[in-house]
Every structure is written in C-alpha cells, then in structure tokens.
Amino acid sequence: xxxxxxxxxxxxxxxxxxxxxxxxxxxxxxxxxxxxxxxxxxxxxxxxxxxxxxxxxxxxxxxxxxxxxxxxxxxxxxxxxxxxxxxxxxxxxxxxxxxxxxxxxxxxxxxxxxxxxxxxxxxxxxxxxxxxxxxxxxxxxxxxxxxxxxxxxxxxxxxxxxxxxxxxxxxxxxxxxxxxxxxxxxxxxxxxxxxxxxxxxxxxxxxxxxxxxxxxxxxxxxxxxxxxxxxxxxxxxxxxxxxxxxxxxxxxxxxxxxxxxxxxxxxxxxxxxxxxxxxxxxxxxxxxxxxxxxxxxxxxxxxxxxxxxxxxxxxxxxxxxxxxxxxxxxxxxxxxxxxxxxxxxxxxxxxxxxxxxxxxxxxxxxxxxxxxxxxxxxxxxxxxxxxxxxxxxxxxxxxxxxxxxxxxxxxxxxxxxxxxxxxxxxxxxxxxxxxxxxxxxxxxxxxxxxxxxxxxxxxxxxxxxxxxxxxxxxxxxxxxxxxxxxxxxxxxxxxxxxxxxxxxxxxxxxxxxxxxxxxxxxxxxxxxxxxxxxxxxxxxxxxxxxxxxxxxxxxxxxxxxxxxxxxxxxxxxxxxxxxxxxxxxxxxxxxxxxxxxxxxxxxxxxxxxxxxxxxxxxxxxxxxxxxxxxxxxxxxxxxxxxxxxxxxxxxxxxxxxxxxxxxxxxxxxxxxxxxxxxxxxxxxxxxxxxxxxxxxxxxxxxxxxxxxxxxxxxxxxxxxxxxxxxxxxxxxxxxxxxx
Numbered sequence: 001x002x003x004x005x006x007x008x009x010x011x012x013x014x015x016x017x018x019x020x021x022x023x024x025x026x027x028x029x030x031x032x033x034x035x036x037x038x039x040x041x042x043x044x045x046x047x048x049x050x051x052x053x054x055x056x057x058x059x060x061x062x063x064x065x066x067x068x069x070x071x072x073x074x075x076x077x078x079x080x081x082x083x084x085x086x087x088x089x090x091x092x093x094x095x096x097x098x099x100x101x102x103x104x105x106x107x108x109x110x111x112x113x114x115x116x117x118x119x120x121x122x123x124x125x126x127x128x129x130x131x132x133x134x135x136x137x138x139x140x141x142x143x144x145x146x147x148x149x150x151x152x153x154x155x156x157x158x159x160x161x162x163x164x165x166x167x168x169x170x171x172x173x174x175x176x177x178x179x180x181x182x183x184x185x186x187x188x189x190x191x192x193x194x195x196x197x198x199x200x201x202x203x204x205x206x207x208x209x210x211x212x213x214x215x216x217x218x219x220x221x222x223x224x225x226x227x228x229x230x231x232x233x234x235x236x237x238x239x240x241x242x243x244x245x246x247x248x249x250x251x252x253x254x255x256x257x258x259x260x261x262x263x264x265x266x267x268x269x270x271x272x273x274x275x276x277x278x279x280x281x282x283x284x285x286x287x288x289x290x291x292x293x294x295x296x297x298x299x300x301x302x303x304x305x306x307x308x309x310x311x312x313x314x315x316x317x318x319x320x321x322x323x324x325x326x327x328x329x330x331x332x333x334x335x336x337x338x339x340x341x342x343x344x345x346x347x348x349x350x351x352x353x354x355x356x357x358x359x360x361x362x363x364x365x366x367x368x369x370x371x372x373x374x375x376x377x378x379x380x381x382x383x384x385x386x387x388x389x390x391x392x393x394x395x396x397x398x399x400x401x402x403x404x405x406x407x408x409x410x411x412x413x414x415x416x417x418x419x420x421x422x423x424x425x426x427x428x429x430x431x432x433x434x435x436x437x438x439x440x441x442x443x444x445x446x447x448x449x450x451x452x453x454x455x456x457x458x459x460x461x462x463x464x465x466x467x468x469x470x471x472x473x474x475x476x477x478x479x480x481x482x483x484x485x486x487x488x489x490x491x492x493x494x495x496x497x498x499x500x501x502x503x504x505x506x507x508x509x510x511x512x513x514x515x516x517x518x519x520x521x522x523x524x525x526x527x528x529x530x531x532x533x534x535x536x537x538x539x540x541x542x543x544x545x546x547x548x549x550x551x552x553x554x555x556x557x558x559x560x561x562x563x564x565x566x567x568x569x570x571x572x573x574x575x576x577x578x579x580x581x582x583x584x585x586x587x588x589x590x591x592x593x594x595x596x597x598x599x600x601x602x603x604x605x606x607x608x609x610x611x612x613x614x615x616x617x618x619x620x621x622x623x624x625x626x627x628x629x630x631x632x633x634x635x636x637x638x639x640x641x642x643x644x645x646x647x648x649x650x651x652x653x654x655x656x657x658x659x660x661x662x663x664x665x666x667x668x669x670x671x672x673x674x675x676x677x678x679x680x681x682x683x684x685x686x687x688x689x690x691x692x693x694x695x696x697x698x699x700x701x702x703x704x705x706x707x708x709x710x711x712x713x714x715x716x717x718x719x720x721x722x723x724x725x726x727x728x729x730x731x732x733x734x735x736x737x738x739x
Contacts, residue, residue, distance in 0.1 A: 024383035035424040044419035051418040053335040055410040065284035066351040074323040078290035093131035097138035102296030104142040106311035110240040114322035114343035118193045140202035148209045151189035185227040207236030221275040237349035362416040375424040382432040482539040483551040483585040486615040489532040522554035548634030582614030584628040613649035622709025623660040640668045648735045655733040687732030691718035
C-alpha cells in the first residue's frame, strides 16, 4: 500500500510540475509566435519607425555632417534678396552659371545640383537660349559639376498637365559607365526627367534625386541605384565619389550593396526591402545662396576682401546646391522630427559613405532571442511571483531594460527591432494577468465549493487571499506534518436504542454544530463526520507552526463546551453525551481523495489510525483527552500535561508515551501542576520496576482525587507486577490487543 501511495504521489508531482510549466510556457511561446507573425506581416512597421525616430533624435540631433561636404541653400533670404536681380524663382540659368564659376575658382572638389533642368529656357518666359548656353559652358569648363534627373514610376498625366516628359528614353552613352547585376532591383521606373541634351553631355555625371517617403510621410530610406530600361542610374549622393569618371560597379542583394568607385569599395547595408537607411545629421555647414552669389559678384568686380562667404569655405569640398525655402516645395520631414531641405538627405547619404557611418541591423537571431527572453521574463514574473509589488517592479525593470538596451545599441549604429519586444512584453503581461485572474476566480469558486464545508470563514478568507496554493497543490496530494483530532461519543449506540429517533437526531445535530464551532474558532479544518465521530486536523490548508497547540486547545475547549451542552440537554430532557478525544501529530498525506463525482479533502496515513486508537483508550484510562508524545513535544511548554502511560496500540510496532492535557500553563493552578509532577514521578518509578514506590505515589494522588481511574489502574498493575515481574527488557511498555 505504501508503495502504491508513493507511486501515486510521484505521478501526481510530475503532473503538477507539468501544469506549473505548461501554462506560462504556452503563453510565452504563443505570444512570441504571434509577435513574429505580426512582424513578418508588417503590422509593427509604423510603430518601429517611431521608435527609430526617437533613437535617432537621442543620438544624432547634434551629430555633425562631414566637413568635406558643404551646402548652398536657396532660402527665404535668397529669394527676397535676389528677386530684384533675377526675378521670381526659378531664376535664370546664367545665375547658376555664375555660382559654378565662383565655386570652381574656390577649388571645390565637386558641385552637385539638387535642382532639375529638364527643359530649355526657351520654354519659359525669357525667350532666349543664352542662359542655357552659359550654364552649359560653366558646367563644361568646371568639369566637376553633377546635375540631377528624376525617375517616376507609373505616372499618369492629364491633358491639362503643364509638365512635359523630357527624355523618356536615354541613349546608351548616358549610362554606359554603370554596370552590374540587375536581378535584385525591385522598382523598374518607366519615366525619366533628364537634363536637357547639351547640359547632360557636358556634366561630370547625372544622378537621380528620386526619394520616396515611408507611409507616414517621413523620409528614412533611399535607393542608391535605380533601374531604368535595363540599365542602372546612380543616386545623386553617389556620383561625387566617382572623381575619376571611371564608372561605377556594384553587386547587391539581401545581404547588402557593394559599390566600386575610384578603386575603392563601399559595403553598404540594406534593409529587408533592399533600401538604404539614411543615418541623418543634426548639424551641417550651410550657406545662403544669396551670400555666395554676392561673394561671386564682388570677386568678379575685383573685390577680394569683405566677402560674405570666403573662397576657403569651398576649398576641396563637395558642394550640394538645393532649396530650403518653403515656396520651392522641397522640404521633407526626416526622422529627426523636423522639416529639412531634400538636398540634406542626399548630403547625409554621401556623409555616411565617406565616414563609413552606416546603420547596421542586429543579427536577426540575436534580435529574436532578446525578444523571446523579454517575453519569457515577463511571463515568469507574473506566473511565479505572488507579490504584486514584485510583479510590477520586475516587469517595469524588464521593460526599461529592453528600451535602454535598444537605445544604447543605436549609439553604435546598430539597429534592433524594438517594436516586437515592446508589443511582446505588453501582450504577455496582459494575457498572463488575464489568464491568472480568470484562473484565480475559477480556483476561488472551486475552493469555496470544496473547502467551505471544512474550514471556518476566517481560514477560507485567508486561503483565498494568499495561501490558496496550499489547497490547490493538495489536489494532487502532498506529504505534510499535521495534527489530527478524533472525537467520538461514548455509548452512542445505547443512546440511540433507548431514545426516540427525533431526540437523537436533534441532539446529535446540536452536538456536532457545537463541536464544529469550537474547531473553527481554533482555525481547525473539519475533515469529516463518521456517524457521531468528528475528525479534524490543523496545519492545512493554511500552514501553521502552532498546529499542535491549537489542536490541544481546541480539545480542551470542546470539553468545556460539552459541559455547557449537557446542561442544556438536561434542561430540555434530552440525552447527554460523554466523549473521548485522541490527538496525534505526524507526517500525513493530504489531498482531495475520491473520484471526480465525489471528492473529500482529507488526510490518510498511519497517523490517522493511531489517533483513532488514542481516542478509544480515553475510556480505559478515564480521561477525556489523550495526546501522543509527538503532539506533546510540540506544545509541552504551553500546556500543562499529565503523563498517562507508555503504550503500544493494536496494529503498531512502536510504543509511544501518551498524555492528557490539564490546561494552559498560565491558567492551571498549583494543584494541577502538583498532579502532573507526582504522576510523572510515579511513572518513573513504575518504568524503573520500583513498583512499591510507584504505588505510594499513586495512592497519594487518590487522597486528593479519589475517583482518579488512572491511579487505580497503575496501583493494580504494579501489584500484579510485584507478583509476576515482567521479563526481559521491559521498559514499562503496555500493549493493547484490542481497539
């Protein structure tokens, strides 16, 4: 039987451990899978872009663009200052020719126009081609001027549209210097706005300015190379690197883009959409177009001093020319959270290439490993920590840790996906909290249903508040040190034979109600009624280190309550009861025993049998309560007890001392203390085979307590042993061969 019990406990423990891990594990893996799928489907893209912006604003708002790059901007001041000379925007092209000549004299390394010149001036109101000729001439003489073109995909024009598509097809000579594999390009543009023919031919290069925003309107990503009619065009930001006009070679794919320029190699990382993530700069060197133009005019007039912008500002610099005025409509929202001229984006890309200042993605396996760890940490926190304060603090700590980790990584230009981790954290917290809350309510209803009939409302409230695990785990059985009480009415069968059934049932119900109230008052757990017997235990479902003391105090209180009960019975001519109570402390098996149709929250084990035997011996010794030695050892300093005997009950091999309680140590009088001491001395003499001295002690007790059954038993036993001395290693043990 013991072997079967052990096997069942082991099996139940495995089942309990599985349940303990399965629920949080299911939440963890389920949330992780859901987050992964949502990320693949792009649900987090918008939020991820916002977190990217915040990280950029933290680390890049004071980042300085390379000193090799200078911007000349058509700003509001330039439009106002130059209107008397050049008219409204767009200006005559000879104005730009003068700027090119000035920058050439200054020794600029390259001049890059982020301004389109797709049509001849004759199509404007000027009526002459001379401005075009001057721009062409200046571009040709400088030899380092890069002009812009624009690619458009699936653009549809109405009949009244004033724009004209110029250069919808390009000659092979325009793109012959760019070569590479074209299979990985995603966008295939069908329309190009090319600089008017002569200007394109004399340019050092023509770069594409096309820049597509994300869905929220912010510009974060760019194409560096563009496919058009089975050929590749470089972005405007790449061409300044091709100072020798040797052409651009490239290889590309999902792992990134490699560009070959001037015998140099640039390994450029790309995102999942094969686009380059612009690493922006919060600060850059910029000059007003009007200031630079004024310096050019004064220099032409021979004035070399007091120039608004000195020629040294452009020496060996790459000069980008673009517009920042609102009226020019080239302002774009960047991830730094502000409107910037479109030319700044091109300059930023070039700055990234020059300084190897790329944003690189964290290894996806590491990224998802960190996400899974964050989800697992939150799930474990909620499932395995019972303190709400600890749950909140640790969850907040995990959240802050994930954010700080991702922000810190960006300091080193390493981009990790923050949105999946954040959504995973919030989802796991919400799902775990909801599951636990729903489970708690379900478990509390179950506990109220099952446990409410066993314990007092106070204990039940304590279980529901914070100690329900002690009961829930008991469902699969556990070993626990408990104190068991067994109470029975003596001669109840004779009472039922001699009294009307109605009186017996009424009396028994009153008696049981009285005893249960006492047990509940002392935080005991009612196990069951066995006919007229009451079985209760202490130490579960709420663990209590003083379970033995409370059981003994409950037994004393039950005897006092019985006196009051019998008085009431006599007053109503109903039968009175005499009871015996046995108490034993031992390790027992606690659990919900039975079938799914009928469960009892009860204890099983050898201790139950011993407790029942002790109750049966109360009548023999003439005492109302008997305690085992294990119970006595737990509360001997708190309760005054009288040693009764050293016995071996039926069915047991081990002997135990048994005691009867006289009352709380602080409440008993001198007479009770003397009775306990004299009885102890008498039993020592008895156990040492000094039977004559033992008789003397017990006779002394009878003088004060003439009806003491225990003393009479031992006087008779000592007299018997004086004649028939016990043989062998006796030790004072007395064996019972009946219940």
